[in-house]
Amino acid sequence: MADAAERRPLRARLFAGGELRGLRRRHGLGQAAMAERLGISVSYLSQLENDDRPVTRPVADALAGIFPLDWTEQADAAGTRQAAMREAMADPLFADLGPPDALHRAVEQQPDLADRFLRLHAAWRRAEERLQMADEAIGAGTARGGRLPWEEVRDWFHLAGNYVDSIDRAAEALAQELDAQPLGEGLIAHILKQRHGVDVLSSGDEAAAMRRFDRARGLLTLGRALPPETRRFALAHQLALLEFRDAIAAVAGAADLRTGEAKTLLSVGLANYAAGALLMPYARFRETARALRHDIDRLCQRFGVSFEQACHRLSTLQRPGARGIPFFFCRVDMAGNITKRHSATRLQFARFGGACPLWIVHEAVAIPDRILVQLAETPDGVRYVQMAKGLVKPSGSYARSPRRYAVALGCEADHAAEFIYADGLDTARAAAATPIGISCRLCPRPDCDQRAFPPSDRAIQVDPDVRDVVPYRVG
Template sequence: MMKTFIGPRLRRLRREAKQTQAEMAKTLGISNSYVNMLEKNERSVSVPVLLRLFEAYGVDWRDLSDDDDAATLSHLRAAFQDPLFAGTSPDLPQLRALLSHAPDVAQSLLKLHNAYRATTDQLLVLSNASETNLSILRASPESVVHDFFRDNRNHFPELEEAAAQFWADGPCDSDDIYAALKARLKDRLGLNTRLVPVADMPGTLREYDERRGEVRLSEGLNHPNRAFQLAHVIGLIEQREVIDTILTRLDSDAPAGLNRCRVELANYFAASVLMPYDAFLKEALACKYDFAHLALRFGVSFEQACHRATTLQRKGAEGVPFFFLRIDKAGNVTKRFNSTGFHLAEFGGACPRLDVHTAFRRPGSILPQLVEMPDGSRFFVFACTVNRPRLTRHSQDKRLAIAMGCSIDHLSRIGYVEDLSQANSRVTEVGINCRICPRANCDQRAHNAMILTEPVDIHRRGETRYST
């Protein structure tokens, strides 16, 4: 039987109860020395003591278990990939020991590294910013959203439960969903839905006018996106209290980040309504994550189906853990969500060795790729272009490209692996981005990495001007 150590959590529980070790020992009916050894992780906790903890303090044994350690361990491993820790990065047993004996120190270290990362990125921006614009020192709203979703494993059970209750009268056929959503807005919320010509609502795809009791949708939206926008509005209104409760866990009070998180949580709810968890997971496993098939099956867009797959992290019913990356034609990262150990770029664009950039030359094609990060971890990634709403003849070719990736441990569950040819089955060495990538002689390097301080040999020209 696996031994359960709860030392730091037990110490925190005792302090919250404002008790001494002797007082806790008396409450639990055990000796002072046993409490002391439990807190030092010198003894594992027994089932009877766990039950007494539940009775005396009203705490569930799962709150004292190590369920959250896997996510924290993943975050620590990602943080220690930072070149800042080169040469001193702890190994996996050391990180496990840190989590076991000093979880608060581990959380504090992660907060410190996140602050360092945000400050470093903002310093890069400040070179082109006004010195008086102090608000730029805050983490960007995109960083706030990404970190918040990552800290919650990209999964929000409260919204999943609310979405599961949405179709209480039974599932709705995909071709009837739009009409059902319009009816729900009208019957339950007193809101009319109106389709508006592009010229009458320029630069806007959806607008909720609370005063007039109306939701206006642009004619530029296709059918799947019209349904998604209606589900989003319903989520903003009907699930306001649920979303407010979730946002109390957000470690930020900046209005921009708060509002962005609220929007993304409403998007999460909309995706959960249109792609119910159990049905979507079952279909995804059956078709080996064929996202074109999933999009047709659930009446959503390809991008929406991909994004939904990153959220399938319910305990006991997990899907493949994916990361999701979206870029524009200039290589800027416009959206990112992650439930893997792959470290996604935030500043300066994604690694140019990723085939997501090549996707623009082959629109609509699925490009599979095997990649290796500087720490030796390997991932399977596939990329494809997606189209944005085309509102006028002047807004042609508004494509973006998305990349979905997972650890190679899950290759057998992904159908796109079968499309790997002999030419692209080789493993491509990639990094986070050029500014912090340790691959000194990469032929795609665009910047001299901050961690590479060795002077360039003036008598030698390498593949790039940054080669040593």
């Protein structure tokens, strides 16, 4: 990128010398190395860092591409619009549109039209997701009216982006007030007693419920077999129910759910959300996660949480203006059922039936406490880096089987440099990726040897004289 191409500034002139210099130093780069990455001269970079010249559109684009999590926070309204447009245009639907420069000019010259385009694309994405839900329900023999309450709540969180601003900010404010990291079990119990008159006891019965709250007596009883991280989460859940009662009721009351059971389940889910936000406050957790390159084990040590809790919290970092890496997260049991799922990426999970058998998460279920990594590619050509780990939750008794499952966390390959688990993966090599789908009923791949069912929207062809691994061909 020649210096002559740098003359066109952002629609609103952006002087960000201090931020640019700090960004360079945080990444351990000298001016020559930084200038080479940006495709500009060292003297031009020096002028930018000294605020002698504003950051131009090509430089801003280069910064957003090389440092997507760091630079987007420095963008102004026009820069934010450009970033949103770049994300939308990454949709394979627009693969044959014009070059980026034409897009930049269109956004700068017609910002209102760009905003309407972004809203239209977001509405189209939501409509596509709802259509996918209906297709899966029909394919699985489950009509929309027959959705169970927990399925309604699951889809509510999905369509909400797995981020609830009012509750997340309230939990973060309380965590700042308590000013402790990690938030210890004793402190939470003290706050429960001091503010709400609640006593905490451990049950002497191994078969007792994990958590039981006696409202009349103000008594919270926790199962003796709970691991420390689960005890802390249970205490945080109870504190959230009492501290954020009105906020939870407001969100649940406004939700478009069919039954009272679903609204009650949503209230419980929102209290769990608040507990995670209390133990892992948004800004502090996001900053630490980025500094550690999203190393889950180290995050668990810093915040005193479980592996699953840390993974789940990473998938909720979608606060406008301060987003984390867009992750997908899921939990899969021994039978292949997806019991938790959320995706802030273009990858979406099957809502009925099992997930694609080629996902590494299925192998991880059988190998507890070992992290597996995978580079995967979906039928639309998007690549993802993901890690999966098998976990065992002890029951506390030989008479009760422990719960075995696996969790998976991943992001699009564009963010591989920020995700420590991608370090050993060759994200650029064409043959390195495992071809995966959402589920067999929705996957269009005609040549998958692991296919359990044909796609629901295509005919099959059966040749009685030919037998392959799959006994039919997809039309």
